[in-house]
Amino acid sequence: MxxxxxxxxxxxxxxxxxxxxxxxxxxxxxxxxxxxxxxxxGCDVVILPGGFAYGDYLRAGAIARFAPLMEAVREHARGGGxxxxxxxxxxxxxxxxxxxxxxxxxxxLQFRCQPTWLRVESTQSPFLAACPPGQxxxxxxxxxxxxxxxxxxxxAQLNAEGRVALRYCDQNGEIxxxxxxNGSLQNIAGILNQQGNVLGLMPHPERACEALLGSDQGxxxxxxxxxxxxxxxx
Amino acid sequence: xxxxxxxSPPTSAELRELALSESEYRSAADQLGRAPNRLELGMIGALxxxxxxxxxxxxxxxxxxxxxxxxxxxxxENAGVVDLGGDLLCCFKIExxxxxxAIEPVQGAATGVGGILRDVFAMGARPVALLxxxxxxxxxxxxxxxxxxxVVEGIGWYGNCIGVPTVGGETYFDEAYQHNCLVNAMCxxxxxxxxxxxARASGPGNSLLLVGADTGRDGIHGATFASVQLDxxxxxxxPAVQVGNPFLEKCxxxxxxxxxxxxxxxxxxxxxAAGLTSSCAEMAQRGxxxxxxxxxxxxxxxxxxxxxxVMLSESQERMVLVVRRGSEERFRxxxxxxxxxxxxxxxxxxxxxxxxxxxxxxxxxxPLQLLxxxxxxxxxxxxxxxxxxxxxxxxxxxTPPWSPEDAWLRLLASPNCGDRQWIWRQYDxxxxxxxxxxxxxxxxxxxxxxxSDGLALTIDSAHRSVGLEPRRATAIALAEAVRNLxxxxxxxxxxxxxxxxxxxxxxxxxxxxxxxxxGLADAARELGIPVVSGNVSLYNQFAGxxxxxxxxxxxxxLLPDLSxxxxxxxxxxxxxxxxVGAPGAGPAQVELGGSEYQRIAxxxxxxxAPELDLSREARSAQAILAAIDHGLLSSAHDCALGGLAVTLxxxxxLGGMGARISPPLDPPQESxxxxxxxxxxxxxxxxxxxxxxxxxLAAAAALFAQFNTEFAxxxxxxxxxxxxxxxxxxxxxxxxxAWSGAISAQMDSSPSPQR
Numbered sequence: 001m002x003x004x005x006x007x008x009x010x011x012x013x014x015x016x017x018x019x020x021x022x023x024x025x026x027x028x029x030x031x032x033x034x035x036x037x038x039x040x041x042g043c044d045v046v047i048l049p050g051g052f053a054y055g056d057y058l059r060a061g062a063i064a065r066f067a068p069l070m071e072a073v074r075e076h077a078r079g080g081g082x083x084x085x086x087x088x089x090x091x092x093x094x095x096x097x098x099x100x101x102x103x104x105x106x107x108x109l110q111f112r113c114q115p116t117w118l119r120v121e122s123t124q125s126p127f128l129a130a131c132p133p134g135q136x137x138x139x140x141x142x143x144x145x146x147x148x149x150x151x152x153x154x155x156a157q158l159n160a161e162g163r164v165a166l167r168y169c170d171q172n173g174e175i176x177x178x179x180x181x182n183g184s185l186q187n188i189a190g191i192l193n194q195q196g197n198v199l200g201l202m203p204h205p206e207r208a209c210e211a212l213l214g215s216d217q218g219x220x221x222x223x224x225x226x227x228x229x230x231x232x233x234x
Numbered sequence: 235x236x237x238x239x240x241x242s243p244p245t246s247a248e249l250r251e252l253a254l255s256e257s258e259y260r261s262a263a264d265q266l267g268r269a270p271n272r273l274e275l276g277m278i279g280a281l282x283x284x285x286x287x288x289x290x291x292x293x294x295x296x297x298x299x300x301x302x303x304x305x306x307x308x309x310x311e312n313a314g315v316v317d318l319g320g321d322l323l324c325c326f327k328i329e330x331x332x333x334x335x336a337i338e339p340v341q342g343a344a345t346g347v348g349g350i351l352r353d354v355f356a357m358g359a360r361p362v363a364l365l366x367x368x369x370x371x372x373x374x375x376x377x378x379x380x381x382x383x384x385v386v387e388g389i390g391w392y393g394n395c396i397g398v399p400t401v402g403g404e405t406y407f408d409e410a411y412q413h414n415c416l417v418n419a420m421c422x423x424x425x426x427x428x429x430x431x432x433a434r435a436s437g438p439g440n441s442l443l444l445v446g447a448d449t450g451r452d453g454i455h456g457a458t459f460a461s462v463q464l465d466x467x468x469x470x471x472x473p474a475v476q477v478g479n480p481f482l483e484k485c486x487x488x489x490x491x492x493x494x495x496x497x498x499x500x501x502x503x504x505x506x507a508a509g510l511t512s513s514c515a516e517m518a519q520r521g522x523x524x525x526x527x528x529x530x531x532x533x534x535x536x537x538x539x540x541x542x543x544v545m546l547s548e549s550q551e552r553m554v555l556v557v558r559r560g561s562e563e564r565f566r567x568x569x570x571x572x573x574x575x576x577x578x579x580x581x582x583x584x585x586x587x588x589x590x591x592x593x594x595x596x597x598x599x600x601p602l603q604l605l606x607x608x609x610x611x612x613x614x615x616x617x618x619x620x621x622x623x624x625x626x627x628x629x630x631x632x633t634p635p636w637s638p639e640d641a642w643l644r645l646l647a648s649p650n651c652g653d654r655q656w657i658w659r660q661y662d663x664x665x666x667x668x669x670x671x672x673x674x675x676x677x678x679x680x681x682x683x684x685x686s687d688g689l690a691l692t693i694d695s696a697h698r699s700v701g702l703e704p705r706r707a708t709a710i711a712l713a714e715a716v717r718n719l720x721x722x723x724x725x726x727x728x729x730x731x732x733x734x735x736x737x738x739x740x741x742x743x744x745x746x747x748x749x750x751x752x753g754l755a756d757a758a759r760e761l762g763i764p765v766v767s768g769n770v771s772l773y774n775q776f777a778g779x780x781x782x783x784x785x786x787x788x789x790x791x792l793l794p795d796l797s798x799x800x801x802x803x804x805x806x807x808x809x810x811x812x813x814v815g816a817p818g819a820g821p822a823q824v825e826l827g828g829s830e831y832q833r834i835a836x837x838x839x840x841x842x843a844p845e846l847d848l849s850r851e852a853r854s855a856q857a858i859l860a861a862i863d864h865g866l867l868s869s870a871h872d873c874a875l876g877g878l879a880v881t882l883x884x885x886x887x888l889g890g891m892g893a894r895i896s897p898p899l900d901p902p903q904e905s906x907x908x909x910x911x912x913x914x915x916x917x918x919x920x921x922x923x924x925x926x927x928x929x930x931l932a933a934a935a936a937l938f939a940q941f942n943t944e945f946a947x948x949x950x951x952x953x954x955x956x957x958x959x960x961x962x963x964x965x966x967x968x969x970x971x972a973w974s975g976a977i978s979a980q981m982d983s984s985p986s987p988q989r
Contacts, residue, residue, distance in 0.1 A: 014397025018667040055481030
């Protein structure tokens with residue numbers, strides 16, 4: 001079975017080509033999805049890539065959530081389809097209400113492009129099930145607005161339901177302020193929706209798919225989704 | 235059509251505003267056979283500005299070698315192009331945005347990046363990398379910290395938004411740039427040979443399309459503004475600074491790249507300095523045709539704009555296209571898909587004229603020859619200033635203010651030698667998934683998809699001695715850039731240059747310009763590297779004081795085997811440390827003239843610039859490449875700013891391990907008691923600091939001997955200190971604290987006010 005990864009292209013998206021490259025490394029198929037279309041073209045997984053969709057005017061992701069494509073993405077998510085929001089894609093998922101919380105300006109008030117380590121907090125999600133437990137992933141970040149924030153009740157709920165997917169840590173897996181690149185609450189780097197089929201994260205796994213570029217551990221997210229789909233009946 | 239109406243003769247104030255001299259005005263009127271009207275005069279002023287015409291530097295620039303087996307396009311197009319083999323071409327260019335950045339740092343720097351990106355994608359190339367060369371005043375000054383922070387923010391904002399990685403650069407701080415910072419941006423793009431687009435118009439009757447941003451009143455006279463000195467009133471010229479929109483440019487980039495293979499696309503050009511006037515005139519002139527523009531068709535941002543304002547606006551994120559007649563709608567549709575306005579604003583005509591109409595009336599008609607080539611070339615007098623006593627001074631004569639250890643740590647903690655991470659962590663240097671070696675090393679390295687070779691990129695500026703010996707110091711910049719490329723394993727294939735100088739009407743500055751270009755021309759010829767594109771920025775001057783001459787070079791190189799690439803940091807404890815290419819590893823050769831140590835310790839510039847032997851440089855670069863190709867080395871680092879001591883410390887800090895070397899210590903009889911400082915910090919050229927496994931020593935020694943290149947194993951990697959035995963020793967941790975805080979400690983502890 002071939003897994004079709006749909007990769008959303010909004011005006012201002014720039015990780016689409018990198019995501020397509022990552023998908024091709026897994027041997028599966030990448031299909032561009034144009035923001036103005038409502039058609040997911042039969043894709044099994046939808047990736048909302050990084051970039052500055054619609055210039056991020058108003059607020060990051062605030063305009064993109066109204067794109068016709070997002071109606072189809074909502075529908076897909078509701079039916080249990082897999083959705084992966086990376087960086088700007090995570091911001092869009094939050095604005096679209098598919099994930100709780102918001103991404104605020106980095107506490108440094110500066111853009112940050114640097115390697116980070118991520119501790120996998122939940123293997124409940126199809127995107128993380130194949131990650132070896134206890135082994136932090138080396139994946140870079142590249143954003144100016146990545147400080148995760150959620151209201152106390154929402155945060156408590158995320159923790160209680162095991163929906164915090166990834167936290168920034170050091171290379172030994174220890175959570176600390178030092179390892180937190182942007183001031184995110186509780187070092188949160190990625191979260192899941194209630195069903196676990198929608199994952200949003202600020203780091204860029206598609207940039208960590210080849211040792212040549214510094215790390216291939218981001219590939220685990222893509223492979224995990226592929227294995228999950230392969231194991232589905234029918 | 236009515237002929238263009240005559241206006242009253244311009245006053246001298248008006249001419250000054252256009253940076254035109256009385257004699258230039260007379261020459262224009264003579265060539266035209268009548269007095270130009272105000273619109274025509276504005277167009278002439280813009281195209282005859284130094285920024286567009288290079289009227290002062292043109293004769294000198296002809297000396298630069300631009301030929302070579304790989305050269306597909308030399309100077310004269312939007313960017314230079316070299317052949318990477320396998321039908322893949324590399325387009326690249328560097329350009330300055332100094333004046334705008336001095337006045338409005340965020341937008342000035344951002345639009346500098348936006349402009350150079352357009353130059354590259356106008357050729358059909360996808361931009362794959364940005365680099366920048368920056369100069370600021372003393373970071374201890376809060377005003378400079380503010381400007382520096384905002385320029386970095388502007389560069390990052392534009393590059394990060396548009397999704398092109400900023401992979402390298404060079405930043406230098408010196409009090410002399412206090413009032414006139416330098417912001418040079420370089421862009422590198424890749425294009426398949428059959429997709430290369432030229433910026434030329436042809437085929438009378440074909441249509442001229444304008445796409446992208448609406449035209450507003452911003453940036454009028456930007457080209458002229460770049461061609462006069464900054465002064466106290468410069469603040470008032472802020473309207474001459476454009477405002478950038480990287481989101482719009484991203485859409486423009488993608489739309490243009492979708493269209494580059496289209497057989498109906500005849501020419502593509504970005505609207506940069508002098509807006510529609512220069513972009514259209516240049517396209518028509520290159521194609522040997524004329525153009526007619528109906529200004530009322532140009533979609534505007536504001537009501538009531540005059541033809542003058544429309545033609546001279548420098549609104550950003552606009553491109554002009556010439557397309558085959560009948561295909562206009564197809565292009566408009568393609569642009570509309572990306573949310574972009576695209577209007578047919580004119581057409582190609584047979585007569586070599588640039589004609590502007592407004593609602594059917596002719597408002598300007600100028601021969602293209604007059605606009606593009608009619609300016610009288612300027613040949614200001616060049617005269618060398620009296621510098622011989624400064625050059626002859628002995629930089630070792632003065633009493634050292636610090637102990638060798640103290641001086642070493644101070645250099646590491648200085649913003650010029652210290653860690654630059656504070657800058658580049660604000661730039662996305664990875665987007666595109668091709669960055670193999672990012673900022674922070676000798677050169678950036680990008681892979682080329684589907685190939686085993688790689689692309690290496692670097693920016694370098696002249697040695698600080700450039701004020702005293704511009705010829706040699708500029709040649710040193712090229713030699714150093716070649717060494718930077720060699721350190722990662724790449725051989726140079728092309729140069730782009732940005733010449734930042736003061737007012738050329740001052741004889742000593744014209745002399746600097748002549749000498750610097752001469753030095754670059756000689757060195758480029760000797761090393762066999764073509765100069766394929768460039769930019770000249772003159773009048774970098776504030777209140778009568780010029781900046782130090784600052785030729786900045788951008789180099790592109792090829793690594794034959796990407797898997798052999800090297801970093802600058804030590805790799806393994808126990809590896810040997812060796813110096814390659816050193817005419818004398820010991821104190822026999824002491825060159826502190828113009829060194830960074832001299833600047834920090836004494837605040838002066840004196841003594842001879844370091845010797846430069848270009849044939850030795852060529853040989854040792856070859857030798858390093860061969861050694862890398864044979865897999866003999868673990869690391870390689872150019873020995874430059876801060877001398878042997880700073881280079882050794884950098885390799886140690888990047889690798890996170892100490893090192894101990896023992897250079898021969900037999901000072902010659904006549905040497906100064908301060909020879910230790912010369913040994914540590916002298917900036918003798920031609921040297922590489924390498925490390926290698928002990929087992930490779932014999933093979934390495936044999937290989938370097940084969941290339942007739944000096945090779946001296948001086949010590950080994952390991953330990954908790956960095957030591958030059960018998961001279962100085964510092965703790966690795968202590969060095970790390972000094973080095974890593976060099977910029978960040980100043981910037982983060984006292985943040986400049988937010989906008």
